[in-house]
Amino acid sequence: MDKSKVYELFLDFIGGNSIEIEGIHLKPERIEIDGRTIEFSIQNFNDVPYYSEIILEYLKDVMDDFSKYTNIYFKPHLSFGLDGVYLNETVKNEIQSVFDSKTTLQLSTYNKTVKIMGNSTGFNIESHDDTIMIWNEFDAKRGIWFDYYTNGEISRDLGECISEYFDIIENDSRGTESERVYVEFDDILSKYPLISAEWTVLYYHTGFNNLS
DSSP: OHHHHHHHHHHHTTTSSSSETTTTTEEEEEEOSSSSEEEEEOOOOOOOOOOOOHHHHHHHHHHHHHHHHHHHOOOEEEEOOOOOOOOOOOHHHHHHHHHHHHHHEEEOSSSEEEEEEEEEEEEEEEEEEOOOOOEEEEEEEEEEEEETOOOOEEEEHHHHHHHHHHHHHHSOOOOHHHHHOTTTTHHHTOOTTSSOOTTOOEEEEETTTTTO
């Protein structure tokens, strides 16, 4: 089928020039050279936070229906530069506010407790497939590592304390800090369906600025 005819047929199928999802408009721009891929741009007039993988999953459902309608397989593609996580200023401020409140990071295990004192200097985000990771850039000032049962001090060496902090995480799970340090985030980000879907996994971690 000619690409221009595919484009016109698709616009007719969706009933307009764009698809709306949670306040974002996804505009089909063109049929790519393979004749089976439809490129979409994102028109985000409402400044809605989103994760591109969630948008693509929605578009895949639309493409599946269009493929059944035409009996030809089609797939979506987002325009260059639109992949990853987009946060508006409101969400950025909410995230940073939580990190700013964490001036003491504490983790315990069966035989030790570690506290790291300092402050957040910002955050960064990584994403891949179904996973979003938000990193607290933390400037550690001092630490203390002590026995869980006797409360006896073991070390105040900052490097040793950070090492023991990581050791607790490595011997527990990847989600340790998410579940025990940054517990507020799930409630905050669950308000944004294009960031937090049922199938996405969000992790919150600490990156220590002063590690050599």
